[in-house]
Amino acid sequence: MRLAILLLLALAAHAQVPYSRLLHSAKEPHNWLTYSGNYSGQRYSTLDQVTAANVHRLQVDWVLQTYTTESFETTPLVVDGVMYLTIGPNQVRAIDARTQAVYWTYTRRIPDDLRLCCGRVNRGVAVLDDMVFYGSIDAHLIALDAKTGKVRWDVELADYKLGYSSTGAPLALKDKVVTGMAGGEYGTRGFIDAYDARTGKRAWRFRTIPELGEPGNSTWAGDSWKTGSATTWVTGAFDPDSNTIYWGSGNPGPDWNGDVRLGDNLYSNCFLALDADTGERKWHFQFTPHDTHDWDSTHVPVLAEIPFRGARRKVVLSANRNAFFYVLNRENGKFLHGKPYAKQTWAKGLDDNGRPILNANIDPTVEGNLIWPSLAGATNWFSPAYNPRTNLFYASVREQGAFYFKGEATFQPGAVFNGGGQRTNPDEDPYGAIRALDPESGSVKWEFKIHSPANAGILTTAGNLVFTGVQNDFAALHAESGKLLWRFRTGGFINAAPITYSLDGQQFVAVAAGRALLVFRLSPESSPTK
Amino acid sequence: MRFAAFLFAAGLAAQQPPAPLPTSPADLEQGGKLYRGSCGYCHGPQGDGGKGADLAKPKLERASSDEQLVNVIKNGIPGTEMPGAWHMIDNEIRQVAAFVRTLGKVEARPVPGDPANGKQVYASAGCAACHALREQGRLTGSLAGPELTVIGSRRNAAHLREALLDPAASVPDGYLIVTAVPLAGTAVTGLRLSEDTFTLALRDFSGRNHAFLKSSLKDIRKDPRKSSMPSYRGKLTATQLQDLIAYLASLKEPS
Numbered sequence: 001m002r003l004a005i006l007l008l009l010a011l012a013a014h015a016q017v018p019y020s021r022l023l024h025s026a027k028e029p030h031n032w033l034t035y036s037g038n039y040s041g042q043r044y045s046t047l048d049q050v051t052a053a054n055v056h057r058l059q060v061d062w063v064l065q066t067y068t069t070e071s072f073e074t075t076p077l078v079v080d081g082v083m084y085l086t087i088g089p090n091q092v093r094a095i096d097a098r099t100q101a102v103y104w105t106y107t108r109r110i111p112d113d114l115r116l117c118c119g120r121v122n123r124g125v126a127v128l129d130d131m132v133f134y135g136s137i138d139a140h141l142i143a144l145d146a147k148t149g150k151v152r153w154d155v156e157l158a159d160y161k162l163g164y165s166s167t168g169a170p171l172a173l174k175d176k177v178v179t180g181m182a183g184g185e186y187g188t189r190g191f192i193d194a195y196d197a198r199t200g201k202r203a204w205r206f207r208t209i210p211e212l213g214e215p216g217n218s219t220w221a222g223d224s225w226k227t228g229s230a231t232t233w234v235t236g237a238f239d240p241d242s243n244t245i246y247w248g249s250g251n252p253g254p255d256w257n258g259d260v261r262l263g264d265n266l267y268s269n270c271f272l273a274l275d276a277d278t279g280e281r282k283w284h285f286q287f288t289p290h291d292t293h294d295w296d297s298t299h300v301p302v303l304a305e306i307p308f309r310g311a312r313r314k315v316v317l318s319a320n321r322n323a324f325f326y327v328l329n330r331e332n333g334k335f336l337h338g339k340p341y342a343k344q345t346w347a348k349g350l351d352d353n354g355r356p357i358l359n360a361n362i363d364p365t366v367e368g369n370l371i372w373p374s375l376a377g378a379t380n381w382f383s384p385a386y387n388p389r390t391n392l393f394y395a396s397v398r399e400q401g402a403f404y405f406k407g408e409a410t411f412q413p414g415a416v417f418n419g420g421g422q423r424t425n426p427d428e429d430p431y432g433a434i435r436a437l438d439p440e441s442g443s444v445k446w447e448f449k450i451h452s453p454a455n456a457g458i459l460t461t462a463g464n465l466v467f468t469g470v471q472n473d474f475a476a477l478h479a480e481s482g483k484l485l486w487r488f489r490t491g492g493f494i495n496a497a498p499i500t501y502s503l504d505g506q507q508f509v510a511v512a513a514g515r516a517l518l519v520f521r522l523s524p525e526s527s528p529t530k
Numbered sequence: 531m532r533f534a535a536f537l538f539a540a541g542l543a544a545q546q547p548p549a550p551l552p553t554s555p556a557d558l559e560q561g562g563k564l565y566r567g568s569c570g571y572c573h574g575p576q577g578d579g580g581k582g583a584d585l586a587k588p589k590l591e592r593a594s595s596d597e598q599l600v601n602v603i604k605n606g607i608p609g610t611e612m613p614g615a616w617h618m619i620d621n622e623i624r625q626v627a628a629f630v631r632t633l634g635k636v637e638a639r640p641v642p643g644d645p646a647n648g649k650q651v652y653a654s655a656g657c658a659a660c661h662a663l664r665e666q667g668r669l670t671g672s673l674a675g676p677e678l679t680v681i682g683s684r685r686n687a688a689h690l691r692e693a694l695l696d697p698a699a700s701v702p703d704g705y706l707i708v709t710a711v712p713l714a715g716t717a718v719t720g721l722r723l724s725e726d727t728f729t730l731a732l733r734d735f736s737g738r739n740h741a742f743l744k745s746s747l748k749d750i751r752k753d754p755r756k757s758s759m760p761s762y763r764g765k766l767t768a769t770q771l772q773d774l775i776a777y778l779a780s781l782k783e784p785s
Contacts (some may be wrong), residue, residue, distance in 0.1 A: 256617075366560070368567040405567050407622055421617015423568060451727040471726045487728065 017079055017127045019174055023240055030502040032078045035124050035169040037385060037459075037499065040303040041237035041246070041389060043385040044460050045500045047073030049507035050522060051463035055476045056357035057523045061508065062100055064517040071495050072512040075124040075169060075383075075457075078501040083510075084132055084146075085517065086169075089120030092134050092144060097503055110138050115163040115414055117185040122479065123235070123381075123496075124169035128197050133177045135166030141179050141193070143200060153200030157181050162414050163188050169235045171245070173276060176203055180232025184250045184296065187227035187417035192236075192247050192272070194279060204279030208232060208249045208267045216266035223464055229253030230268035234298040234381045237316075239330065245274045245280060246303065246316055246330070246358060250296035254409040255375075255399045256364045257419025259293070264289040269297040271316060273333060276494045283333030285354065288322045292363050293346070293404060294418075295321040296377040302393065303330060303385045306439045317439055319384055319395035321377030324350060325437050339442040341435055342378035342397050346371055351412055364420050368403035374430075375422045376453065377401060383457035383497040385466065390479045392436040392445055394466050398453030400430035434458065434468055446482035448475075459496020459509070465508060469494025474511050548597045551628040561629030564622055568615055569630075577633035579686030581700065582612065586633040591683055591783040599627045610684075611703060641687045641779040643769075647778025651770045660759065663781070674737065675759060676702055682781040690775045694766075697757035707756045708732050710742050711749040721758065 016139075017033065025031070025038045029046045036043050050058060066072060070088030077084045083097045090110045094103040114120065114137060126133040131152060133142040138160040143152040157179065158164035163186020170179040176194045184190075188438035190208035195201065208230035210216040214333055217225055229252060236247030252261055252268035266284070269291050273282040287297045302317040308327070314332040323344035327336040335354030347356040382396045402422035424430070425506030436445040456469025465485070467475040474494060475487040492514015500509045510519045552558070566575055572582030579585065592607060593599035603623050606614035607738075609763050615623060630716035652658070657678075662671035666680040685693070701707075709719040710730055730750060731741045735758060744750070766774065 092603065366563040366567055403567070405564075405617060407564070408619055416619060418617065418619075421615075423571075423613075423617075426571065449727070451725060470728075473726075473728060489728075 016130050018129060019172075022128065022172065031080065032076070032499045033127065033500045034077070035075050035126065035171065035235040036237065036300055039173070039238040039240065041300040041301070042302055042388070042524050043305065043383050043458060044387050044462075046462045047479075047500050048462040049502065050461065050465065050500075050509065052465055052478050052485055054522060055463070055465060058476065058486055058488070058509065058520045059523050060405055060488065060518055061521045062519050064095070064100065064519075065518070066515050068515050070120050072517075073121045073123050073496045074254045074512050074517075075497055075499060076517065077125060077127055078499070079127055081144075081503060084125050084127065084348055086122040086124055086134065088122050092125060092132065092149065093150060094132070094146070096358050097501075097508075103147075106134070106144055106149040106151070108136050108138075108142070110136065111160065113388035114138060114160055114165065115183070115186050115353065116165055117182075120391070121167050122189075123167055126170040126172040128172035128177060131197060133170045133179075134170060134291070135168060135170055135179050135181075137165050137167065139164040139166050139181060139183075141166070141177070141195060141200075143177070143197070155200045155202070156189075156194065157193060158183075158188070162186065163420075166233075167321075168233050171235050171238060171240050172197060173240075176276070178236070178245060180234070180236070180247065182231050183416045184229040184231040184233075184235035184253055185255060185416055186414065187253050187411045188229050188230075188231060189226065190228075190232050190268075190417065192232050192245075192274065193281070205424055206272070206281065208270075208277040210266065219263040219266040221260070221262040225415060226267060227253055228261060228268065230265070230270075231296075233296075234300060237301045237303050238276065239303055242331065243276045244330075245527060246301035247272050247274065248296070248298040248301060248318075249289055250298045251294045254417050255292075255294040256404060256417030256421060257406050257409040258290055258363065258417070260409050262290070265291070269295060269367050270320075271297060271301055271318065271328065271333070274329070283373075284471075285326075285328055285333045285335065287318070287320045287324070287326065287354075288356065291322075292406075293371065294321075295373075295377055296381075296436055297321065298381055299379070300383050301343065302384060304386050304388065304393075304439065306391060308336065308440055310467055315439065317384075317386060317393050319379050319393065319397075319437065321344070321373070321379060322356070323373050323378035324356075325393070325395070325442050326354065327442065328354075337442055339394060341437055341442075341444060343372045343399055343401070344378065345401070352429075359434075364404035364406040368405050368423065370401055370403050370425060373398060373402035374400045374424065375404070376400070381453070382455065385458040385460040386439075387460040387466075387479050389462060390436075390440065390460075392479065393439055394458045394460060394468075395435050395437060395457060396454035396456060396468065397433040397435050398430070398455075399432065400453050401425050401428060434466065434477060434482065436466075436479075448477050448482045448484065456494040459498040459500060461500060467498045467500075467511070469496070469498075469511065469513065472513075474498070474513060475518075488518075488520070490514060490516075492516065533779075549624075551596050551624055551631065551724070553628065557625045558629055558632060560622075560655065561625035561627070563713050564618065564626050565629050569626065570693070572611070574686070577630065580687070580689050581685075583683055584686040585630050588634045590630075590634070596627060599630060600624060601631075603627055641776045643772035643774075643776030645773070645777040645780040648773035648775070648780075651766065651774040652777055655762065655766060655770075655774070674735070676705070678778065678781060680781060680783045684778040684781040685778075687775050687779050690778050691771070693759070694771065694774065695761055695763045697759035697761060698755050701754060707753050707758060709749075709751040710740070710747050711751070712742070712746055713748050722752075
């Protein structure tokens with residue numbers, strides 16, 4: 001009998017997180033099993049011990065100092081009392097969430113001649129079975145043994161010396177691990193890859209820029225498709241019912257000089273719907289055709305079912321970097337509606353298909369052309385959140401314009417290929433906000449103003465709460481009204497997105513702030529006894 | 531193989547002397563366009579300065595060699611308002627540098643006035659009541675306003691004249707006047723030291739620092755078109771003003 005239990009335990013240990021657990025993550029809200037908390041990309045938790053009524057009693061329970069010199073942007077995963085997090089430039093760590101004892105730290109040797117736009121950052125891992133998957137800054141995908149941190153396999157996604165890197169968390173599903181890549185300022189050629197989780201063998205690669213002769217290739221003038229970037233550096237979502245992966249793609253390259261790549265530049269700045277088994281494209285929706293402002297659509301696609309014109313619709317939502325909020329039919333990619341959620345001066349609006357109706361003279365110039373939003377966008381990679389109870393989509397908003405410059409665009413392998421840039425407008429006082437958008441109308445239900453453009457991700461919970469970073473503070477807002485309910489001065493700027501989990505009946509909220517991970521819980525002396 | 535080739539190329543590059551700045555009319559024209567877009571706002575369309583340093587002179591304190599100039603454009607000057615031109619590729623930076631050098635070929639216009647006499651005006655007009663100068667490493671004067679030790683490198687004569695006659699026309703960064711109105715108690719006006727979503731710090735005109743939670747304030751008034759510096763229009767003779775400008779213009783970074 002005892003032997004049988006031991007065997008059972010051993011088996012369980014061998015496959016800690018089978019796909020069935022990821023598929024049914026809603027059954028175990030005490031864990032945080034994927035980058036966005038579940039496959040839908042909602043960053044919503046049903047945990048409700050911490051509520052709008054008691055959140056003022058939240059306090060720091062413990063802190064992990066990382067000593068990293070990089071921007072700390074990780075989303076930790078929490079699996080059965082073990083927390084897995086990444087620390088830039090090159091570490092993955094597993095710690096016991098109860099005691100904070102360190103189980104292991106994987107430290108990768110990385111080259112010193114990386115080609116990066118934006119720091120040696122990393123945003124998290126994926127788990128499947130007994131493995132932890134990590135995309136390294138030198139563009140490898142690595143499978144670590146979840147118990148020991150030892151490398152099971154290590155594959156090169158692409159050559160870092162050509163400007164390829166990996167910063168986003170992979171997405172594990174079925175028997176595969178899916179990952180994007182970064183490098184949109186180096187004339188790379190984007191892709192989304194799926195690897196066999198056991199062996200590391202590549203199962204499929206979807207090129208975000210079609211090959212010569214394939215549909216879409218003719219949207220790139222001449223040879224520009226070879227260096228058109230369209231990277232995929234933010235984690236996607238997955239709909240198991242339709243076996244579809246949803247993933248965002250980035251700017252066409254060179255970023256600010258579109259003269260050398262005339263055409264729509266497919267599939268840059270798209271949401272892509274791919275068959276999870278084959279990587280075949282089911283549909284695409286391009287937010288900003290022929291972009292010349294670096295408005296990547298590398299957002300977490302948020303899958304939701306919403307009331308829409310009298311029926312329930314399966315949609316994918318995006319507050320896009322280009323300042324428009326979009327509601328798409330996720331079964332076919334058709335545009336349902338969209339409207340601006342922040343100041344923009346580049347488009348008169350969207351047509352019936354969701355294609356922007358452009359204003360005149362919006363392209364960057366050598367002398368500088370003032371356009372809203374700035375190249376960082378009306379939002380950026382920060383995770384948005386959707387709360388099914390409030391039916392509101394929460395976005396981190398940046399109200400800021402910029403003078404856009406057009407520069408030289410001569411491709412050299414491994415060298416910066418951006419063709420311009422921006423400088424901010426000295427006559428503007430930029431600011432930020434958390435805005436709650438109603439998916440049915442697209443209108444702003446409430447906003448919470450921030451003194452500088454927003455820079456952190458969002459978590460929403462069944463406790464009627466929205467958690468986010470507000471500059472150096474970690475804040476909780478009322479999910480229905482946006483009222484500030486609680487804040488904590490973390491002492492460091494927050495660039496990451498929060499998570500929540502529970503252990504031994506106690507709910508925790510965690511966020512990377514400054515160079516530390518902060519973990520909060522309700523004050524123990526008066527914690528509820530539910 | 532590719533890695534070996536790369537190393538070899540890098541090794542060769544390191545041994546070569548820096549290439550001279552471009553000289554063709556096309557390069558200089560492009561450099562001028564880039565300059566007017568990215569640099570002219572502070573350094574003036576003709577390079578004669580403003581918020582940024584006067585570049586229309588044969589010798590630049592921070593960039594006596596072309597490679598130093600390229601480096602300043604590329605990386606900025608830490609601790610100053612000069613940012614790096616991250617958005618330009620090396621060739622563009624070299625075009626801008628070449629254009630900046632043409633600015634220096636214009637005849638240097640000496641600032642009229644007598645700096646020695648201007649130093650007397652500086653003392654008699656009470657400038658030290660708000661401004662400080664660093665001499666032999668020691669600060670003298672007051673820190674209420676900006677330190678002026680190298681103001682002649684940062685601002686041109688026209689800008690200095692404007693600052694003396696119409697200080698509110700261009701309030702330097704960090705000198706925004708803010709009034710904090712508490713829910714209870716008296717309002718405090720001073721220079722904004724810091725501000726974020728939840729807090730505000732300012733220094734009042736008696737030199738006292740104040741910190742507020744915004745939740746304790748009922749109003750925050752900002753006046754970007756106001757300066758705490760009085761205008762010297764009508765308070766100095768034309769000669770005194772000219773001499774004072776000449777003195778301030780002579781306060782340069784050591785080359």
